[in-house]
Amino acid sequence: MKFTNLTRANEIGANSYLLEFDGEGRIVLDAGLHPRKEGEEATPNFGAMGERPTDALIVSHAHHDHIGALPLFVRRREKMPVYLSEATYLLAEPLLHNSVEVMLKQRASLGITSYPLFTHKEVDRSAKAYRVCRPGQECSIQEDSDPKGAPLSFRLYPGGHVLGAVGVRFRYRDRQIFYTGDVSFQEQTLMPAADFPLDGIDTLITEATRGGKETPENQRRPMQIERLISSIESTFRRGGAVLIPVFALGKTQELLATLHLEQKAGRLRRCPITIGGLSRSFTQIYDRLAKRSFRRHPGLSLLGDVAPTVLDGRLARQLSPKPGELYLISSGMMTEHTLSNILARRFLPEERHSIFIVGYCDPNSPAGQLLQTSRGNLVALDSELPPQPLLCEVEQFDLTSHAIREDLLAYILRVNPRLCVLVHGDPPALAWFQERLREERPGLEVVVPAPGEPLEL
Numbered sequence: 001m002k003f004t005n006l007t008r009a010n011e012i013g014a015n016s017y018l019l020e021f022d023g024e025g026r027i028v029l030d031a032g033l034h035p036r037k038e039g040e041e042a043t044p045n046f047g048a049m050g051e052r053p054t055d056a057l058i059v060s061h062a063h064h065d066h067i068g069a070l071p072l073f074v075r076r077r078e079k080m081p082v083y084l085s086e087a088t089y090l091l092a093e094p095l096l097h098n099s100v101e102v103m104l105k106q107r108a109s110l111g112i113t114s115y116p117l118f119t120h121k122e123v124d125r126s127a128k129a130y131r132v133c134r135p136g137q138e139c140s141i142q143e144d145s146d147p148k149g150a151p152l153s154f155r156l157y158p159g160g161h162v163l164g165a166v167g168v169r170f171r172y173r174d175r176q177i178f179y180t181g182d183v184s185f186q187e188q189t190l191m192p193a194a195d196f197p198l199d200g201i202d203t204l205i206t207e208a209t210r211g212g213k214e215t216p217e218n219q220r221r222p223m224q225i226e227r228l229i230s231s232i233e234s235t236f237r238r239g240g241a242v243l244i245p246v247f248a249l250g251k252t253q254e255l256l257a258t259l260h261l262e263q264k265a266g267r268l269r270r271c272p273i274t275i276g277g278l279s280r281s282f283t284q285i286y287d288r289l290a291k292r293s294f295r296r297h298p299g300l301s302l303l304g305d306v307a308p309t310v311l312d313g314r315l316a317r318q319l320s321p322k323p324g325e326l327y328l329i330s331s332g333m334m335t336e337h338t339l340s341n342i343l344a345r346r347f348l349p350e351e352r353h354s355i356f357i358v359g360y361c362d363p364n365s366p367a368g369q370l371l372q373t374s375r376g377n378l379v380a381l382d383s384e385l386p387p388q389p390l391l392c393e394v395e396q397f398d399l400t401s402h403a404i405r406e407d408l409l410a411y412i413l414r415v416n417p418r419l420c421v422l423v424h425g426d427p428p429a430l431a432w433f434q435e436r437l438r439e440e441r442p443g444l445e446v447v448v449p450a451p452g453e454p455l456e457l
């Protein structure tokens with residue numbers, strides 16, 4: 001058996017991994033696009049796979065860095081099935097069509113001639129390959145064969161991270177390999193904690209996002225929410241507005257639910273909340289699957305009960321922040337030319353306003369740059385525009401949807417595999433897990449797979 005890391009560097013980038021089960025199956029896990037790179041550089045290194053046919057693609061969840069290159073990968077493999085959960089199946093369509101639109105805009109504004117990497121037609125064509133798997137159902141990559149008798153089968157397990165996120169357990173002869181995808185072992189407002197297998201796994205392929213960050217008991221989610229609510233309230237009291245840059249999928253819906261529950265409990269005043277158009281499409285799917293999928297508060301309809309206003313992208317350029325209003329706008333890292341970046345530039349020069357960062361931020365992204373700037377100094381959120389003085393309040397809250405390293409370490413030790421393969425982490429995060437696992441379990445083999453080099457499992 002072999003594992004090949006198809007990313008172009010050991011980092012949180014364009015996730016994609018190849019698993020080869022001797023002659024009996026060749027499966028790719030995820031096909032993402034790098035969130036901060038452009039053109040070919042943003043795609044996984046599919047060239048490292050060689051020319052042999054692929055039997056299946058399994059997608060862990062609908063975040064761009066796990067699914068964004070799907071139409072590209074499916075392009076010359078039209079007979080190959082793509083396995084995913086029902087929610088990922090539904091979320092994929094608006095996400096990938098939006099991606100085509102973004103690439104068309106970037107082609108026009110930045111002159112990236114390779115864009116779009118795929119077309120709307122290809123997004124629709126890819127959907128023909130989708131096969132929905134229910135968590136808990138044993139599946140075979142030979143579609144007509146009984147998974148019980150097959151040498152290779154797989155099963156999806158709820159990963160908690162966002163709606164539809166799953167880990168994948170492969171059973172191959174007498175071996176069991178588990179891929180975590182992105183996981184959260186803490187429950188969030190809408191997503192329950194992951195429900196992952198513990199026994200019999202000999203090889204664990206795990207994300208390592210939070211390896212570089214300690215999360216003490218007194219800084220966990222409930223405390224972060226309490227601080228966020230009181231910071232929103234104090235902004236409103238001084239006549240300001242609040243901008244929270246968020247991922248359209250996951251963080252937007254978690255925050256809509258959290259703010260709603262805090263309002264119901266009387267800890268936060270009722271206030272107008274604005275979200276973006278793509279977020280609305282994803283929120284609709286969260287509502288549609290409220291009772292059917294792995295989701296908490298099944299009676300809560302986000303679009304019905306929270307009733308956010310949807311921002312028309314064309315009007316965003318004229319929008320000015322209104323006192324006592326909340327804006328949950330993507331992108332989460334305030335990438336240049338996105339609505340949150342455009343809006344943030346209107347918040348910066350006014351002391352009464354606030355920008356609250358609640359998710360993962362690359363230090364080189366505009367949101368990362370903002371966090372490193374002290375009040376009163378200049379910051380450039382758009383490299384083509386002059387820098388502005390930062391006068392509004394900027395704060396960070398840790399509302400992560402990834403496993404905190406304390407939980408992930410405990411999970412790895414509980415599973416106690418023979419081999420642990422670390423992916424989806426920046427070098428310091430990977431190094432922390434390597435070191436801690438070496439100390440705690442000297443017999444456990446821990447590997448950070450070099451991009452493009454097959455690793456014998």
Ligand SMILES: [Zn+2]
Pocket residue numbers: 061063161182
């Ligand atoms: Zn993710």
